[in-house]
Amino acid sequence: METQIWSACLGLLVFVYLLAKTLQRRKLNLPPGPKPWPVIGNLNLIGSLPHKSLHELAQKYGPLIHLQFGSCPVVVGSSAEMAKVILKTMDVNFSCRPQTAAGKYTTYNYSDMTWSPYGPYLKQARKMCLTELFSAKRLESYEYIRVEEINSMIKKPVQSLGSTRFAEGIYVHSDPERDQPHGSGEEVPGQRQRERGGFAGGVQENAGRADLSERGDQRGGCDSLAQFLGFAGARRKSVEGYVSRDMVDVLLEQAEDPTLEVKMERHNVKALTQDLLAGGTESSAVTVEWAMSEILKKPKILKKATEELDRVIGQNKWVQEKDMSNLPYIEAIVKETMRLHPVAPLLMPRRTREDCKVAGYDIKKGTQVFVNTWTIGTDPSLWENPTEFNPERFIENAIDAKGHHFEFLPFGSGRRMCPAYSLGMKVIQSSLANLLHGFNWKLPNRMQPEDLNMDEVFGLSCPRKIPLVAVVEPRLPPEVYNL
Numbered sequence: 001m002e003t004q005i006w007s008a009c010l011g012l013l014v015f016v017y018l019l020a021k022t023l024q025r026r027k028l029n030l031p032p033g034p035k036p037w038p039v040i041g042n043l044n045l046i047g048s049l050p051h052k053s054l055h056e057l058a059q060k061y062g063p064l065i066h067l068q069f070g071s072c073p074v075v076v077g078s079s080a081e082m083a084k085v086i087l088k089t090m091d092v093n094f095s096c097r098p099q100t101a102a103g104k105y106t107t108y109n110y111s112d113m114t115w116s117p118y119g120p121y122l123k124q125a126r127k128m129c130l131t132e133l134f135s136a137k138r139l140e141s142y143e144y145i146r147v148e149e150i151n152s153m154i155k156k157p158v159q160s161l162g163s164t165r166f167a168e169g170i171y172v173h174s175d176p177e178r179d180q181p182h183g184s185g186e187e188v189p190g191q192r193q194r195e196r197g198g199f200a201g202g203v204q205e206n207a208g209r210a211d212l213s214e215r216g217d218q219r220g221g222c223d224s225l226a227q228f229l230g231f232a233g234a235r236r237k238s239v240e241g242y243v244s245r246d247m248v249d250v251l252l253e254q255a256e257d258p259t260l261e262v263k264m265e266r267h268n269v270k271a272l273t274q275d276l277l278a279g280g281t282e283s284s285a286v287t288v289e290w291a292m293s294e295i296l297k298k299p300k301i302l303k304k305a306t307e308e309l310d311r312v313i314g315q316n317k318w319v320q321e322k323d324m325s326n327l328p329y330i331e332a333i334v335k336e337t338m339r340l341h342p343v344a345p346l347l348m349p350r351r352t353r354e355d356c357k358v359a360g361y362d363i364k365k366g367t368q369v370f371v372n373t374w375t376i377g378t379d380p381s382l383w384e385n386p387t388e389f390n391p392e393r394f395i396e397n398a399i400d401a402k403g404h405h406f407e408f409l410p411f412g413s414g415r416r417m418c419p420a421y422s423l424g425m426k427v428i429q430s431s432l433a434n435l436l437h438g439f440n441w442k443l444p445n446r447m448q449p450e451d452l453n454m455d456e457v458f459g460l461s462c463p464r465k466i467p468l469v470a471v472v473e474p475r476l477p478p479e480v481y482n483l
């Protein structure tokens with residue numbers, strides 16, 4: 001009997017709660033969206049590629065939609081106009097990040113930049129990035145590290161040429177007859193789906209080292225962030241008047257600044273270093289891998305790119321960063337890759353700080369907000385033949401990736417835009433340019449371009465589902481490879 005009474009009370013409570021929620025929902029003029037189920041809300045509509053699921057919903061409900069992810073209200077902007085409102089006009093209100101358990105436990109209680117809430121610490125960290133870590137002068141001072149790493153990336157395929165084996169990063173050998181099939185879903189020996197390795201693994205390894213530490217091999221034996229920072233700190237203290245040589249040095253130097261408004265503790269330095277590692281590796285590697293995939297599908301683009309490289313750089317040297325302004329076609333390939341394969345197709349989630357109105361609709365405080373840059377980047381009202389990979393569209397076109405053009409937002413925009421935009425561009429452009437300049441690229445085993453699998457997986461970034469495997473052979477005189 002007692003159990004029945006308790007069950008009835010519980011049922012009544014749930015009923016009153018759901019009724020209150022429904023009435024509250026009715027009173028608010030929420031953006032359109034599918035009706036949520038109790039408990040799960042609309043999570044049943046989100047598949048393994050959330051940007052594609054949200055794209056479908058935007059086609060049905062419009063450029064601003066309201067959803068419920070469990071108990072969490074969610075708003076998604078899917079047009080250039082909505083992106084502008086969220087990331088520019090009302091940016092201050094949309095500048096928080098949701099406080100997830102993942103953010104809490106992986107970033108020392110939101111001590112990094114990516115997951116920290118909007119406030120004095122974030123402002124200080126972003127200012128530090130702008131004026132110190134990623135200033136033009138600093139980036140120039142770390143260029144020697146990027147050069148070393150690009151050289152080591154180039155050396156790997158060269159060293160393994162002719163030996164028919166899986167190189168550490170890229171599958172290379174000189175005999176295409178002996179290549180393994182891949183690309184349509186078959187597994188390539190040694191390269192299971194999205195294990196690090198494969199093409200991006202090789203680039204990532206290099207991108208990760210570039211700028212972060214003076215020499216990757218000096219970190220040998222450091223198996224944790226704490227150990228690594230201990231090593232970097234000891235190196236700084238070992239010489240009087242030590243001059244910072246890489247990003248970690250600069251970070252440690254900044255942390256010691258007694259005039260800082262928000263004091264930087266050890267966990268802040270660790271969390272920020274983690275941001276640099278995460279941001280500085282995966283994103284560039286994944287973009288270069290997508291660029292090579294698209295190029296391998298369209299040999300005409302490869303031909304045009306190498307013609308530009310031969311004309312501007314010549315056959316006797318490698319591409320340097322200062323050459324990039326004379327390589328508009330390579331830049332156009334990079335931008336076109338970022339349009340069709342944005343590293344963060346939904347940007348990073350934001351959270352509203354206050355109730356607000358967008359396009360006449362109510363958005364409650366604490367709502368999680370996404371901007372679907374994939375939908376915007378493939379919007380037929382903004383882009384002709386939007387799903388076609390066509391770098392020409394970026395030639396003699398003023399659109400850049402600096403967050404001012406809301407139809408193209410690979411680095412986001414506004415107060416939470418990627419602080420390392422220029423470093424990211426430098427790494428991607430010079431890696432891609434040198435890979436194209438130094439080697440002829442082919443698909444393995446007489447594979448046809450249309451057989452190359454272009455599936456993606458959604459996670460912290462959006463890489464290829466199956467790592468790219470390609471056959472390379474040198475295209476420059478042998479002495480150029482003596483790096």
Ligand code: HEM
Pocket residue numbers: 113114115126275276277278279280281283284287343344347348349410411412413415416417418419420421423424425428
């Ligand atoms: C290929 C290059 C890169 C791409 C495409 C990229 C893209 C992005 C995007 C889309 C965001 C979210 C922006 C938003 O929420 O509006 C972001 C944030 C961020 N990126 Fe990057 N990124 C790249 C390279 C880097 C590099 C090299 C670093 C550091 C070394 C970095 C560090 C960060 C950090 C710390 C944030 C969080 C900023 C904040 O929340 O205030 N990124 N990036």
